[in-house]
Amino acid sequence: MPTIKDVASRAGVAISTVSAVINRSAPVSEEVIQRVEEAIAAIGYLPHGAAKALRSGDSRLIGLILPDITNPFFSTVARVIETVCMRAGYMTFVYNTDEDIDHEMRILKMMRAQRVAGLVLISTRSDAEHGRRLMSEINVPTVLFSSSVPATPYDAVTLDEAMASRIAIEHLAALGHRRIGVLTGRPNVSTHEERLEACVETMRAHGIEPSGDLIVAANFDQAQAFGATKALLALPEPPSAIFAFSNLMMIGMMRAVVASGLSCPRDISLVGIGDFEWPEIMNPQMTVVSMPAAEMAERSIEILLAEIASKRAPTGRRTMFEPRLIIRESTAAPRLSLPA
Amino acid sequence: MPTIKDVASRAGVAISTVSAVINRSAPVSEEVIQRVEEAIAAIGYLPHGAAKALRSGDSRLIGLILPDITNPFFSTVARVIETVCMRAGYMTFVYNTDEDIDHEMRILKMMRAQRVAGLVLISTRSDAEHGRRLMSEINVPTVLFSSSVPATPYDAVTLDEAMASRIAIEHLAALGHRRIGVLTGRPNVSTHEERLEACVETMRAHGIEPSGDLIVAANFDQAQAFGATKALLALPEPPSAIFAFSNLMMIGMMRAVVASGLSCPRDISLVGIGDFEWPEIMNPQMTVVSMPAAEMAERSIEILLAEIASKRAPTGRRTMFEPRLIIRESTAAPRLSLPA
DNA sequence: GTGAAAGCGCTAACAG
DNA sequence: CTGTTAGCGCTTTCAC
DSSP states (O other): OOOHHHHHHHHTSOHHHHHHHHHTOSOOOHHHHHHHHHHHHHHTOOOOHHHHHHHHTOOOEEEEEESOTTSHHHHHHHHHHHHHHHHTTOEEEEEEOTTOHHHHHHHHHHHHHTTOSEEEEOOSOOSHHHHHHHHHHOOSOEEEESOOOSSOOOEEEEEOHHHHHHHHHHHHHHHTOOSEEEEEOOTTOHHHHHHHHHHHHHHHHTTOOOOTTTEEEOTTOHHHHHHHHHHHHTSSSOOSEEEESSHHHHHHHHHHHHHTTOOTTTTOEEEEESOOSOGGGBSSOOEEEEOOHHHHHHHHHHHHHHHHHHTOOOOOOEEEEOOEEEOOSSOOOOOOOOOO | OOOHHHHHHHHTSOHHHHHHHHHTOSOOOHHHHHHHHHHHHHHTOOOOHHHHHHHHTOOOEEEEEESOTTSHHHHHHHHHHHHHHHHTTOEEEEEEOTTOHHHHHHHHHHHHHTTOSEEEEOOSOOSHHHHHHHHHHOOSOEEEESOOOSSOOOEEEEEOHHHHHHHHHHHHHHHTOOSEEEEEOOTTOHHHHHHHHHHHHHHHHTTOOOOGGGEEEOTTOHHHHHHHHHHHHTSSSOOSEEEESSHHHHHHHHHHHHHTTOOTTTTOEEEEESOOSOGGGBSSOOEEEEOOHHHHHHHHHHHHHHHHHHTOOOOOOEEEEOOEEEOOSSOOOOOOOOOO
């Protein structure tokens, strides 16, 4: 591979001059710019990223850490962030945690080894201990996405999680449901905690006493949601509706209903948080609480790039986006059940 | 950030000794290893990736270039490749071309600037001119994935594309379909060309003369497939079945059938290449030609890593995987139609 | 406007 | 087995 030296000698100038024309970092005469650019094109020179990073102390690298790129919500986020970064002259590393905390820490280490200039992190825990762990491993500007971690100074971009639960439960309650099952995520994850709290509150506000039997943790996981839904449906007094905290759990629920030989919404109503791109091919079409994934992603990377550029400390602000209820076919009034 | 120097002075050894214990590149006494490792832990030292890359001439970086990470097929591929790379001590850059050729070349440039050690490329063109373009931009070991490009020495890992088309068409023919629509991809893309050729051949072998009206290019795109399907369905003599060359086009077809107020498979049979993870929630459940995405991805990255490690020239071999027909609900015998 | 030279953090000879 | 040193390709003063 040719180096800046080769360019310099071919153009008959000093290497510092070549650097100056590449980076427009110092005034160079038009004629010399011409010669240098010709030389660059002629030998196919491309600056060595690592050398640049080492010398300048700026890697021009951003890390994106998310649970699983295979989840359409996260792949959308990744695309947006990558596009914005590229425009700003940054390359992006995208890594999956699988919601495994050791994995998360290992990835953080790799990111640090690469000296990334900033991080967008969808963290898998929201307790203070994890906050401390994060703080000890992270030494660059960071924005938390779709997650919040106490004891941490980072900006965060999230959904209005309480509202998400509220509108889902209110929709179900308005339809007449009283026995409402809930598939939650995992304790110690902010989306889980906040959605759950609002869920319970909203139920109570509607005179529904939440039952421990009907609220079950499924770790945001499709397979676990499948199992949990089957169990719920097999209860002596099954719920007439179930609300899932994630898109993949919604899938799991729908599969479980099919597998149980039941029909949605006739036998059971289903709502989830997080939409899919082609609802019309689903059976039934899902009623969901949708979140503006792309806008949220865009905002988060803008905040991060601004923080990096300004070299200012994070504000610690949390930017919330509003969810929206999209009523389709998977929810309906409960069937009349005879009193026991 | 602490450097290797800090570690050395804290451990009371020379920096070369620190390097030796980190990389196990030279014998060091147990006792010194201890001291060095303690120092590393104490000051939280992590080798500087760029410095290492610059000095050693090995970036430990792999590039993965694909059409769109948002497509579940490609996100699966990305996960597998990233996992294998990580195990082998490589980090991965994943970039989207959107099947745009300029974009592809721009990404290739970025990869070259980072001095990636190797590339897995899902190329968006398969003509010789593109082969030459690629050759001029790529100077590292590369394996082509789900694509093949002539005038190029790279190894390739693909589906048996001809077989994929053949089993789809044979299935339709066996069901009694004679007017078969085909939603193809884009000319100059190997998956398009090879699938199309086998399609036409198989039709002829079954006494079906392929009609230009019924074979339409939809660029592997969901929205275009939607439009093309609507047009096909509005024909005076519409096809009784349609075969799409990709997963997203299958979605587009299904949406178009819904939008046209028709019912699949009663009014029209639908098959596609590429499966989805939760077929049972689709309406109807899709009959597809499935491809072993994860295995293919694994093989491709293994080939790449082996080529990098052996420093040998590529073999130029093409490894093909067998597709498999999965019959579900979206195909059935055509309705009897009265002679015109 | 241009060029010489120092040095970013690390690895790899090589000498001791 | 340990330490000294050159230099990877680049940016950035600082003379000229």
